[in-house]
Amino acid sequence: MTHPILYYAAGACALAVLVPKLRARLRLSRAKHRSLAGHSRMARRFASLVPYYEYDAEHFFRADAAPDNVAAARRAGFMRLAAVFTERFRETADLTADIVDDVSDLQFTSRYRVPFQFSRFVREHLKAGVFLQSSSGVTVTDMDGNRFYDLTGSYGVNLFGYDFYKDCIARGSERVRDLGPVLGAYHPITTYNIRRLLEISGLDEISFHMSGTEAVMQAVRLARYHTGRGHLVRFCGAYHGWWGDVQPGVGNPIAQGETYTLQDMDDAAIKVLRTRSDIACVLVNPLQALHPNVSAPGDSTLVDSGRRAHFDRAGYSAWLGKLREACSERGIVLIFDEVFIGFRLGVGGAQAVQGEMKMPPPNMPAMPANWQGMVGEVEKALRVIGDKVRKVDESQLNTTVKFMTGPKQHGDLRRLDVLWFLLNDQIHHRGQFSVYLRMAGGKVPSIYGPSADEKWM
Numbered sequence: 200m201t202h203p204i205l206y207y208a209a210g211a212c213a214l215a216v217l218v219p220k221l222r223a224r225l226r227l228s229r230a231k232h233r234s235l236a237g238h239s240r241m242a243r244r245f246a247s248l249v250p251y252y253e254y255d256a257e258h259f260f261r262a263d264a265a266p267d268n269v270a271a272a273r274r275a276g277f278m279r280l281a282a283v284f285t286e287r288f289r290e291t292a293d294l295t296a297d298i299v300d301d302v303s304d305l306q307f308t309s310r311y312r313v314p315f316q317f318s319r320f321v322r323e324h325l326k327a328g329v330f331l332q333s334s335s336g337v338t339v340t341d342m343d344g345n346r347f348y349d350l351t352g353s354y355g356v357n358l359f360g361y362d363f364y365k366d367c368i369a370r371g372s373e374r375v376r377d378l379g380p381v382l383g384a385y386h387p388i389t390t391y392n393i394r395r396l397l398e399i400s401g402l403d404e405i406s407f408h409m410s411g412t413e414a415v416m417q418a419v420r421l422a423r424y425h426t427g428r429g430h431l432v433r434f435c436g437a438y439h440g441w442w443g444d445v446q447p448g449v450g451n452p453i454a455q456g457e458t459y460t461l462q463d464m465d466d467a468a469i470k471v472l473r474t475r476s477d478i479a480c481v482l483v484n485p486l487q488a489l490h491p492n493v494s495a496p497g498d499s500t501l502v503d504s505g506r507r508a509h510f511d512r513a514g515y516s517a518w519l520g521k522l523r524e525a526c527s528e529r530g531i532v533l534i535f536d537e538v539f540i541g542f543r544l545g546v547g548g549a550q551a552v553q554g555e556m557k558m559p560p561p562n563m564p565a566m567p568a569n570w571q572g573m574v575g576e577v578e579k580a581l582r583v584i585g586d587k588v589r590k591v592d593e594s595q596l597n598t599t600v601k602f603m604t605g606p607k608q609h610g611d612l613r614r615l616d617v618l619w620f621l622l623n624d625q626i627h628h629r630g631q632f633s634v635y636l637r638m639a640g641g642k643v644p645s646i647y648g649p650s651a652d653e654k655w656m
């Protein structure tokens with residue numbers, strides 16, 4: 200017979216394994232958003248229970264059980280609008296109707312823009328179209344000659360009005376005309392683009408992609424490869440493209456077991472990052488600062504006016520700082536997805552923005568523990584810079600870089616002049632530093648000239 204103590208020992212071992220697992224699971228549950236958006240499996244199950252239905256002409260105007268006179272007024276107003284659409288968008292709508300059955304994208308977008316119960320009736324009566332024939336300044340013109348102010352500016356990329364970009368495209372295609380559409384190899388002009396992007400952004404490297412989705416996919420894949428871990432963390436409501444791993448939940452039939460959707464601006468999420476060892480990367484869309492834990496407004500959510508955006512800049516910046524710290528501590532790759540905001544927050548992206556959004560750079564050396572360590576770090580940094588400068592040849596030193604030449608103003612300066620300026624600047628700061636030395640009871644060495652502690656004569 201087995202001794203009971205062996206059962207107790209086996210039970211204790213099982214508990215020792217299970218309790219930490221259970222605790223980690225609970226911690227993860229606490230960090231997920233309480234809504235269905237934070238629980239993709241539950242969201243899918245719930246969606247499968249929602250029956251599909253549509254309102255016909257009879258029920259469309261009284262879906263909220265409105266009295267007859269209100270429903271009649273709604274119908275009259277809607278039909279007047281439908282008549283205007285028919286008259287004003289005839290050619291554009293006809294052209295669209297000709298191809299809609301051949302293009303899956305059009306069938307998709309025309310269906311999701313209006314809540315599904317109302318969609319068919321709206322599609323049948325408010326026929327606009329997807330074709331435009333021209334653009335000018337900040338306006339676009341459809342096939343019927345209707346001219347519109349383009350409030351979306353191509354999802355925000357066309358900041359300078361269309362003519363500016365038409366001119367850029369014409370000049371760009373002229374410059375690469377001799378090579379034409381050769382795929383794979385680079386046109387030499389690419390070197391200029393690469394240098395400019397590096398210079399503007401202050402990044403170490405760049406990589407070209409056909410779309411934001413692919414760029415994010417690649418960043419996540421690299422993070423997974425280099426960390427050897429599988430999971431990615433995204434925050435509730437954030438959009439990172441259309442691929443499955445970042446769109447768990449309704450509409451995605453594959454269970455996204457390797458995606459954790461956590462709460463934005465929440466310490467429970469930081470705790471998960473600090474304690475789990477299966478997380479390769481964290482995806483952050485800094486635009487989320489405007490509506491943490493909620494999706495950005497889309498066609499279907501803009502049908503009422505209940506949306507609000509609020510920007511707690513200091514709070515969101517502090518949260519990003521905490522994320523940075525937790526990720527650095529645990530070797531997790533922090534990916535800022537700035538596909539949408541581009542350079543708008545600052546040329547170096549969200550992490551380089553001065554003020555409250557400022558982040559410690561990821562490669563910041565750890566703070567030295569003592570004075571000796573501090574001196575060692577300074578000497579090391581000087582040595583590294585010195586070695587770099589020694590390797591640069593004369594011709595490179597005579598090329599220019601953008602540098603501050605006045606308040607809020609950048610100009611072209613020779614690299615050699617910038618280095619010379621920085622050397623003088625360092626001497627200047629050492630001079631300033633001496634003031635603090637004296638206040639701390641230290642001796643002030645002679646730098647700009649003799650000091651009381653170090654007289655020259």
Ligand SMILES: Cc1ncc(COP(=O)(O)O)c(C=O)c1O
Binds near residue numbers: 538
């Ligand atoms: C933050 C963010 N990431 C990724 C994407 C995906 O980019 P694309 O539509 O080019 O695939 C978008 C698109 O709007 C985005 O806003």
